[in-house]
Amino acid sequence: MNATYLRLEFLRVLREPVSLFFIVALPAFMYVIFGASQEWGEFRVGNGNVSMYTMIAMAAYGAVTATTGVGGSAGVERMQGWGRQLGLTPLRDWQYMAVKAAVAMAVAALPVVVIFGLGYFLGAEAAGSTWVISMLIVFLGSAMFALYGLLFGLAFRTEGSVGVASASLVIFGFLGNVFMPLSGTMLAIAKFTPLYGYAALARYPLTDGYTVDLNSGELIPGPLWQSLTSVVVWTLIFGALVLLVVRRSRGRQ
Numbered sequence: 001m002n003a004t005y006l007r008l009e010f011l012r013v014l015r016e017p018v019s020l021f022f023i024v025a026l027p028a029f030m031y032v033i034f035g036a037s038q039e040w041g042e043f044r045v046g047n048g049n050v051s052m053y054t055m056i057a058m059a060a061y062g063a064v065t066a067t068t069g070v071g072g073s074a075g076v077e078r079m080q081g082w083g084r085q086l087g088l089t090p091l092r093d094w095q096y097m098a099v100k101a102a103v104a105m106a107v108a109a110l111p112v113v114v115i116f117g118l119g120y121f122l123g124a125e126a127a128g129s130t131w132v133i134s135m136l137i138v139f140l141g142s143a144m145f146a147l148y149g150l151l152f153g154l155a156f157r158t159e160g161s162v163g164v165a166s167a168s169l170v171i172f173g174f175l176g177n178v179f180m181p182l183s184g185t186m187l188a189i190a191k192f193t194p195l196y197g198y199a200a201l202a203r204y205p206l207t208d209g210y211t212v213d214l215n216s217g218e219l220i221p222g223p224l225w226q227s228l229t230s231v232v233v234w235t236l237i238f239g240a241l242v243l244l245v246v247r248r249s250r251g252r253q
Helices: 003-014 018-035 051-079 084-085 093-121 127-140 142-156 158-175 182-188 194-207 224-253
Strands: none
Touching: 003 018, 003 093, 003 158, 018 051, 018 093, 018 182, 051 093, 051 127, 051 158, 051 182, 051 194, 093 127, 093 142, 142 158, 142 194, 158 182, 158 194, 194 224
């Protein structure tokens, strides 16, 4: 991996205030408004409280926004000829991808650290192991959405495609039981959306897989295998679609 290129890429991302707003500031603001500052934030959920539940969700949303954006920009760069420019340098393809992967995860760490830090000072409560495990799941699990962003970048080849991919995460957040508890038919639909398994897996150390039915107030169990299956299946789907787009683009050249 080229350390100089890595540093320059990371600094380039940090110099984009709009991106940082959606990656860090917006999820942090949503956590403060809908989690830390609300009376229901103190209600007990699993081995912690609702504030912790909301904090995990907002950190997850920020992390996937980060990896989607970096993955999408990598795809656009490749399709617009940046790869050929790099071919004139000693930098190899695997080094380029390694740098992009490292930048994506470094940027994803920003909302995780900021929002978990806010939660610590603003009343989020849970067992010590829950903090550590949930943070690791949020951070590592966000890597699958780098493929999602890459897919959009490769398929549509414009900077606008990265914005569309990131914006679509808001819709997936509502449909995937991330922003508010779903029940009934909506919860059944949520289990087939990309963000559901990732968010449920991140919350599992807190809730043991249970979610709240807003209509009855009852707890609905969510087996661990469902969350794991969702993450694995969607990762494979994103990866397969990326390979398909790459092969088609080569065929047109």
